Amino acid sequence: MPTPLSSDAVVLRVINYSDTSLIVRLFTEQFGKVTVIAKGARRPKQATAGLLQPPNHITVWYQHKEGRDIQTLIKSEFVERYAGLTADLARSTAAMVAVEMLDRAVHDYDPHPLLFRLITATLRQLNQTGRDVAVVLHFYQLHLARQLGFGPRLSSCGQCGRPMNKASLDMSNGSLLCDRCRTQEGIRLGRPSLEHLRNLDRTHISKLDEIQPNDKTKKEVENFLLNHLYFHVDGMSNLKSIKFWRQVAA
Ligand SMILES: [Zn+2]
Incomplete structure (x- = not known):
């Protein structure tokens, strides 16, 4: 069963994935380096693509599944805007x-x-x-x-x-x-x-x-x-x- 987790994080790196998604590497305060997929983040009218850019300081919520290299992002929001x-x-x-x-x-x-x-x-x-x-x-x-x-x-x-x-x-x-x-x-x-x-x-x-x-x-x-x-x-x-x-x- 996936576990929902949350942490403050700094975005380290982001790459485009498929036509609409992003793979995002995060340095989280709670869990260290975590890679997540943000499904649909690049669809028009999605505000998350701008949020999931280095070096943004954000809070993330994601589904963690043991043994997975890439976890699934649920949502994210700014902690601080630079x-x-x-x-x-x-x-x-x-x-x-x-x-x-x-x-x-x-x-x-x-x-x-x-x-x-x-x-x-x-x-x-x-x-x-x-x-x-x-x-x-x-x-x-x-x-x-x-x-x-x-x-x-x-x-x-x-x-x-x-x-x-x-x-x-x-x-x-x-x-x-x-x-x-x-x-x-x-x-x-x-x-x-x-x-x-x-x-x-x-x-x-x-x-x-x-x-x-x-x-x-x-x-x-x-x-x-x-x-x-x-x-x-x-x-x-x-x-x-x-x-x-x-x-x-x-
Ligand atoms: Zn010496």
Whole structure:
């Protein structure tokens, strides 16, 4: 017997199915990643097609059947509308990067409430005007790594344990190393970049506008975070949204 279930969810991805339906991948707060079919959602006069788009934050009701890969959506409605996101290319692109990374990082039916809080708080920040979009995205990427159990060690060298004021990411073992220990040309983090990462680590997401790194720092930090995530999280490479983000952020 199918069980009716309900949860808040962020839409990760949607694809057309048949002439009238949609297959929708969701990150639900209660149940982790769940894929549903929205039958008839693309029929004229159906409002749901606009609702079932990434990165919308919605509530879903669906029929869950054990052993099924795709569950059946009953209905859905908005929790929050991110009008500011859709109006701005940089913010909407950053949101797509955040959502695509989440899609790659989480597994079916493996709930992660803290990650759900992280993605919804990030989308809320990106929806607001006056935020440095790159700073919000980098906060998200650093804390995504932390939540997945791959938070970088920012204070001391991954090899000798000495305190560091600059570092480089060693791509053979994925650690940040001090200048004495690094053996190859890794991904460099100068003093301001390392300090900025530590700020991102300890600042609340609502206070990010107090952090104002320069462009060089943002570039270094972005390069580090992407390579750190590529190294530690399976399936994170070749993100489609990243190349658009690079064009928009350039
Ligand atoms: Zn060292």
